[in-house]
Amino acid sequence: MxxxxxxxxxxxxxxxxxxxxxxxxxxxxxxxxxxxxxxxxxxxxxxxxxxxxxxxxxxxxxxxxxxxxxxxxxxxxxxxxxxxxxxxxxxxxxxxxxxxxxxxxxxxxxxxxxxxxxxxxxxxxxxxxxxxxxxxxxxxxxxxxxxxxxxxxxxxxxxxxxxxxxxxxxxxxxxxxxxxxxxxxxxxxxxxxxxxxxxxxxxxxGGGNFLGATRRLIRSSTSMSYPQHLDAEVRAITTAAQHPDTLALLREFARHSKEPKAQAGAQ
Structure with a gap:
């Protein structure tokens, strides 16, 4: 549309x-x-x-x-x-x-x-x-x-x-x-x-899949018990980890984390 x-x-x-x-x-x-x-x-x-x-x-x-x-x-x-x-x-x-x-x-x-x-x-x-x-x-x-x-x-x-x-x-x-x-x-x-x-x-x-999951978790936080909410978080994060956008972000984060860190100050 x-x-x-x-x-x-x-x-x-x-x-x-x-x-x-x-x-x-x-x-x-x-x-x-x-x-x-x-x-x-x-x-x-x-x-x-x-x-x-x-x-x-x-x-x-x-x-x-x-x-x-x-x-x-x-x-x-x-x-x-x-x-x-x-x-x-x-x-x-x-x-x-x-x-x-x-x-x-x-x-x-x-x-x-x-x-x-x-x-x-x-x-x-x-x-x-x-x-x-x-x-x-x-x-x-x-x-x-x-x-x-x-x-x-x-x-x-x-x-x-x-x-x-x-x-x-x-x-x-x-x-x-x-x-x-x-x-x-x-x-x-x-x-x-x-x-x-x-x-x-x-x-x-920024990636609608995990942002959408985040909004639903926060909005449902008052209608569940804490254990129920923890279970919902597990389901949401597991689903997010299967999404291509999330996999790409994980790869990018891992790549940057392996890059040498700049030395602080002059040697």
Whole structure:
């Protein structure tokens, strides 16, 4: 896949081992309706088939993602049934993302609320601009969290901070989000795309097989016992050792280790 529009609300383009997934409902703050949720899930399925090494999630417009589409919920015959289908479909995409071998980067310029915050928390590396804002937003419409927010937020910022954000509606500015560990790097808005492109290419060239295994091990570390996790590490490192990229790196490392070391100082 080189470039495609999964739907009008989600665009995907591939640049070698890097794929860019763009939320494209700027007129609706990139809010998640059923079309976008379905397109997001289908896009992740497509990307699995082409085995890209890095997926960048970005958005068109001034808002990264405003959460679930409240207007669509209000207009549904049954808000409950609509939400069940909406959240279920979006969650299918998030589950695919979690199991993916790809490194996930979120490029955030503007607010990430509700499901948008969930999307950010599902990323491995978050690069944001000072215009970014992070909030749960569910309490404002009388809903409990979805999109992994109630699971991932306390693991990211701690239980007390997660409760504060969820119960009081606290909005984190970009600097606080970096301080709390949600954001990895802050860059100027005009530098965001270039910075993320360089990062994505560097990660993709580093060998997706072991980086993908590393992300899965770290993300699963809280859901296993220590002995289970040690077993998972054995399986992962054994599999990595069979990959051509790893074998090439091992040979290169061994070659350099045999080279004579420069003598320190003049003799």
């Amino acid at each position: 080189k470039a495609s529009s999964i739907s009008s609300s989600v665009h995907v383009r591939q640049e070698g081992p890097v794929a860019w997934l763009t939320l494209n409902r700027p007129e609706s703050a990139n809010a998640v309706d059923l079309e976008l949720a379905t397109a997001f899930r289908d896009a992740i399925l497509e990307l699995e088939a082409v085995e890209v090494r890095v997926v960048v999630i970005e958005a068109n417009g001034q808002v990264f993602c405003g959460g679930g589409d409240v207007e669509a919920m209000r207009g549904a015959e049954s808000a409950s049934q609509y939400l069940a289908e909406l959240a279920g479909t979006f969650h299918q995409g998030l589950e695919l993302l979690a199991r993916s071998n790809s490194i996930i980067i979120a490029a955030v310029d503007g607010a990430a609320a509700g499901a948008g915050l969930g999307l950010v928390l599902n990323a491995d590396i978050v690069v944001a601009t000072p215009r970014a804002r992070f909030l749960t937003a569910y309490a404002g419409v009388g809903l409990s969290p979805d999109s992994g927010v109630s699971y991932l937020l306390p693991r990211s910022v701690g239980t007390q901070r997660a409760l504060q954000m969820s119960l009081t509606g606290r909005v984190l500015d970009a600097g606080t989000a970096k301080e709390w560990g949600i954001v990895a790097e802050l860059v100027a808005p005009e530098e965001l795309e270039g910075y993320v492109r360089v990062l994505a290419v560097r990660l993709a060239s």
